[in-house]
Amino acid sequence: MKAVMLGTGTSFPDPLRVQSGILIEDGNHRILLDIGSGVLHRLTQLAFDIKTIDAVFISHFHVDHCADFLPLCQSLWLTGFDETLKLYAPPTVTEWSRGLSDISFTYLRDKIRIATTSLQENQVVSLGNLRIVATPTLHSNYDTRAFRVEGNGKSLTFSSDTAPCRNIIDLAKDTDVLVHECNWLDGVHREGIHTSPSELARIAEEINPSKIVLTHVSPEVAVEREKVIEIVSRRTTAEVVMGEDLMAVGI
Ligand SMILES: [Zn+2]
Numbered sequence: 001m002k003a004v005m006l007g008t009g010t011s012f013p014d015p016l017r018v019q020s021g022i023l024i025e026d027g028n029h030r031i032l033l034d035i036g037s038g039v040l041h042r043l044t045q046l047a048f049d050i051k052t053i054d055a056v057f058i059s060h061f062h063v064d065h066c067a068d069f070l071p072l073c074q075s076l077w078l079t080g081f082d083e084t085l086k087l088y089a090p091p092t093v094t095e096w097s098r099g100l101s102d103i104s105f106t107y108l109r110d111k112i113r114i115a116t117t118s119l120q121e122n123q124v125v126s127l128g129n130l131r132i133v134a135t136p137t138l139h140s141n142y143d144t145r146a147f148r149v150e151g152n153g154k155s156l157t158f159s160s161d162t163a164p165c166r167n168i169i170d171l172a173k174d175t176d177v178l179v180h181e182c183n184w185l186d187g188v189h190r191e192g193i194h195t196s197p198s199e200l201a202r203i204a205e206e207i208n209p210s211k212i213v214l215t216h217v218s219p220e221v222a223v224e225r226e227k228v229i230e231i232v233s234r235r236t237t238a239e240v241v242m243g244e245d246l247m248a249v250g251i
């Protein structure tokens with residue numbers, strides 16, 4: 001299994017980081033975890049054939065996690081995609097998808113078929129050799145899912161947007177690669193929304209991953225790279241790296 005970090009940024013504009021997105025490839029299967037603004041462009045930089053995407057998983061409907069879904073649909077139509085695109089997301093997904101095609105962009109309605117699946121708590125999805133577990137995170141009052149992707153005895157867990165919470169620790173326990181958000185620096189922040197480096201260090205000790213890839217990195221975090229990595233590394237033996245757009249991660 002291989003992952004490519006397509007977008008490691010946030011909603012804050014950053015010339016080096018587009019919004020949230022990860023490509024997972026395993027043999028004949030390819031899935032996307034999130035598809036924020038800029039992710040489609042990153043796929044084209046990989047010379048990736050978008051018609052080979054098996055499914056798109058959207059963690060939640062904040063714009064920085066789903067904005068490129070519509071451009072993906074339009075591009076698929078223009079490239080002759082003639083299958084049904086699978087979309088997995090939290091429970092408002094059917095209304096969200098219908099809103100796009102029935103209200104906002106009606107010209108796309110008959111151009112592409114989308115099969116939506118509403119992700120219930122701890123739902124498991126199987127696609128070929130891949131097994132994806134979707135668990136609720138703590139992200140204000142916004143219905144959000146973290147994903148654990150397993151294949152051939154290995155796993156990657158993606159936190160999406162979350163404050164530290166028991167669900168993330170349990171979902172990610174002993175995972176090989178933990179892709180975790182690090183939205184802001186240590187300091188005073190509203191509780192229950194995002195994770196700081198010190199908070200991530202605390203839960204990393206319990207999760208016990210082999211590698212940690214920081215993502216959802218805001219510009220203020222990116223400029224403090226060495227300090228942030230040092231803080232996150234304090235209570236874990238895991239290799240800690242700051243994610244970069246187009247970084248490939250072997251699993
Ligand atoms: Zn969010």
Ligand SMILES: [Zn+2]
Pocket residue numbers: 010011020062064065161216
């Ligand atoms: Zn976000």
